[in-house]
Amino acid sequence: MKQLLFSIIALIATQLSGQTTRKYSNEFMNIGVDAAALGQSSAIVARSNDVNSGYWNPAGLINLEDNQLALMHSSYFANIANYDYAAFAMPLDDNSAFGVSLIRFAVDDILDTTQLIDDQGNVNYDRISLFSTADYGLTVSYSRNLPIQGLSYGVNAKIIRRIIGDFAKSWGVGLDAAIQFETNNNWKFGVMARDITTTFNAWTINEEEFAKVQNAVEGQNQELPETSEITIPKLQLGVSKFYRFNYDYTLEAEIDLNVRFEQNNDLISTSFASINPAFGFEFGYIDMIYLRGGMGNFQNELQIDNSEQLTFQPTFGVGFKYKGIEVDYAFTDIGDQSVALYSNVFSLKLDFSIFR
Numbered sequence: 001m002k003q004l005l006f007s008i009i010a011l012i013a014t015q016l017s018g019q020t021t022r023k024y025s026n027e028f029m030n031i032g033v034d035a036a037a038l039g040q041s042s043a044i045v046a047r048s049n050d051v052n053s054g055y056w057n058p059a060g061l062i063n064l065e066d067n068q069l070a071l072m073h074s075s076y077f078a079n080i081a082n083y084d085y086a087a088f089a090m091p092l093d094d095n096s097a098f099g100v101s102l103i104r105f106a107v108d109d110i111l112d113t114t115q116l117i118d119d120q121g122n123v124n125y126d127r128i129s130l131f132s133t134a135d136y137g138l139t140v141s142y143s144r145n146l147p148i149q150g151l152s153y154g155v156n157a158k159i160i161r162r163i164i165g166d167f168a169k170s171w172g173v174g175l176d177a178a179i180q181f182e183t184n185n186n187w188k189f190g191v192m193a194r195d196i197t198t199t200f201n202a203w204t205i206n207e208e209e210f211a212k213v214q215n216a217v218e219g220q221n222q223e224l225p226e227t228s229e230i231t232i233p234k235l236q237l238g239v240s241k242f243y244r245f246n247y248d249y250t251l252e253a254e255i256d257l258n259v260r261f262e263q264n265n266d267l268i269s270t271s272f273a274s275i276n277p278a279f280g281f282e283f284g285y286i287d288m289i290y291l292r293g294g295m296g297n298f299q300n301e302l303q304i305d306n307s308e309q310l311t312f313q314p315t316f317g318v319g320f321k322y323k324g325i326e327v328d329y330a331f332t333d334i335g336d337q338s339v340a341l342y343s344n345v346f347s348l349k350l351d352f353s354i355f356r
Contacts, residue, residue: 039317
C-alpha cells in the first residue's frame, strides 16, 4: 500500500525535481509528427515542404501552394499515453507563409491513492480519485524566401503548457530557427535549431496538495521541487536527393545528423555534444502510392556484462494521396529493434486545392 501512496510522489519528483537545466525537459515536443516523416525515421529536415514543416523545418512552409490541414493520432506504452497533433498552414504571398500547430501528449485517468488511508489507518477505497497529466505545445511558424534563389528561412514561437492534475502546472516559451536550400539538380539541404533560446518553463506547485504526499512514506520525505527548468538547444542537419525514373517512379532519400549538446549514449558522444545519424527514404509510384522506411536512434547501450551493444530504431510506413487528400501510416519502434514497443501511427493531410 505504501508503494501506491508513493507513486504520486515519484511522478511529481520525476517531472519537477533536479537541476534547473535538465537534459530531457519538454521531451514530448521531440516525439515527432506526421506518419510520413515518422515512417522515414524523422530524416525530413532538408525536404519537409508542407503543413508539417512548422514542426520539422518552418523554412519549408514557403513551398505551400494552397492552405493545408494536418491531423495525427497515436498511442504509446500499450495505449496508456495518447499523442495528438493538429496543424494548419497557408501561403501569405509569393515569398512568405504562416502556420500554427498544437501537440497534446497525455496520460488520463491516473489513480490518486494519496488519500486511500486516513489518519487512523483505515483503508477507504471511496477516497481514491482520478487525475490526468497533460502536456501541450502551441507553435506559431513563419517562413520567407531570401534573395538567394532556392534559399528560405523559418522561425517558430512556442508556448508550452504542462499540467499534473492539481499538483503542479507550468508555462514555457521558446524559439526555433531554420533554413532550407534547394539546388537546380534536386539536392536539398536543411538546418533546424530547436530551443535556441533555451526554452524556459516556470512551474507553480500546489503546496497544499504537495503537503498531502510529502510525508507519505516514512524516511522518504520529499523536498519541494525546483520551480523552473530550461530546455537545452538541439540541432538537426540534413541533406537529401530526389530521383525520378521513367516518369512514374520516384525516390527521395535523406541523411540527417541530430546534435544534442550533452554527453549520452548516442553513436558519437563527447563532453561537448552528441551526434546521432538518421536515414530515411520514400519510394513513390505515379505520385499516388508511397513506400517509406528508415533507421535512426543509434545507441551504444551498456549490457549486463559491461560490454556495449549498438542498437537502432527501424521504421516503416506507407501512404496514399489522391486529389489533395493524403493518408499516411507508420509502424515505429519507440525504443530500439530489440524491444517490442511498436506503435501504429496514422495521419491525415488535406490540401485545400481540392475545394478550388
